[in-house]
Amino acid sequence: MLNSLLEITGLEVAYGGIQAVKGIELHVGKGELVALIGSNGAGKTSTLKAIAGLQPSSAGEVHFDGKSMSSVEACRRVSMGIALVPEGRGVFARLSVSENLLMGAYSRSDAGISDDLQRMYDLFPRLIERRDQLAGTLSGGEQQMLVMARALMSRPRLLMLDEPSMGLAPLMVKKIFETIREVAAQGMSILLVEQNARLALQVANRGYVLEGGIIALSGRASDLLQSDEVKRAYLGG
């Protein structure tokens, strides 16, 4: 747990009377790529929302870089280094591609924004041809690239991705995961939520399996890939 960037203890999230997350422990080390897998309704999105501050937790603690996040508003967590690419992407459809990217840098006031903009266009060449196009007119895969680039524009220290492969064709999924690998290789700490457990565990260092709001299994990603339980429940045999 030394060198831990994100540290979650006893986290609970409830919607009215429904408990979606029932006390989980999870951590992400610096430079680590951690996968969080689980079936529909397991509480993955709720966990990420609690970390980002979009959904209040009903119990437990989120520590980021040693600091408690309990009293930090969502909009301030961004400038502290937490970025979330939400489920369903959340592009600003009526803003242009470049405006979307600039929104990603909203919390910054340093001089490096235009350099980073260029870096994103290098990382996703598809976006540069479409920079003045409304984001709503992009294909699903291009939108996923855009929201990943937008999140990176905040210069996060922790990048959280909620089901980046959702609804994409295999080729595009491959491309998105290559990028995740690339970003991780540059030292970014990543918390990756995926339905596609095999793919997620293949790129991750470690993994957690969430079931009904509880961590059912955790460990090294390569071990989880071999585990009978994971194979049966999430890898189709």
Added chain:
Amino acid sequence: MEIFLQQIINGVVQGSVYALVALGYTMVYGILGLINFAHGEVVMMGAMISLSALTALIGMGLSPLLALPLSLVLAIAVCMLLGYGIERIAYRPLRHAPRLAPLITAIGVSIVLQNLAMMIWGRDYHSFPQLFVNQAHQMGGAIINDIQLFIVIAAVCVMAGLMFVVHRTRLGRAMRAVAENQHAAQLMGVNVNRVVSITFMIGSALAALAGMMVSANYGLAHYYMGFLLGLKAFTAAVLGGIGNLRGAMLGGLLLGLIESLGAGYIGDITGGFMGSQYQDVFAFMVLIAVLLFRPSGLLGERLAERA
């Protein structure tokens, strides 16, 4: 022909005022999906405050050249505070309540503001002090006076400024982002409450300016003037497509023209049966027609896209 041109000029002047007020409705609707029915009262407050301030400053012996901008600035400042307060008190606690709830508090705020104005300024009409000779200029046989000229020029400049802010600045980007997806905007580090407050304050500043314009143009202000004006500007916003800034400007201008041309020719059309006192009817005929035939307005998107 001269009459026609004159009605066009009157329509453009009145339309500029409608456009400024309609922008306030449409900005708030765009960002919160809420119709701020108290907005007309903010216009009234702007008119009353600027008029009182002007009278007081002139009474203190200030030159009109100083008193005019000072009283406008004061009215704008007070109205911005008012707009901020309205949102904080009447709307923010109901942000996630059913849509009917903020509509009812809006009506409540309107009644409170009207009564407040009545207590402060009474039920009488207040007249706008005559400061300059309001020179009339010939334009192809029709006439436009200094005040009308000022109204049109100021409205155009202010609207150009607003469009610049909304489409070319960081604040404007944040406003458009919040309008589209509040959660995603928060994830970018946008303080949504702050952006909402600023939106109300900008709308209220435009309302204060419009209020002063109306009272200068007609030479009168009254505690009840916000009701009809607000309703008409709302009509203009709906006509243009509520939530759409260009729509509010276009709708305001069109409504001003429709009213003015309608009032000018209604006697001819009905064979003298109805006179120009029926001017107000046109705004609401337009509202009904739009709601029947094009509920999303001229430049509006289909409502389904917002859902």
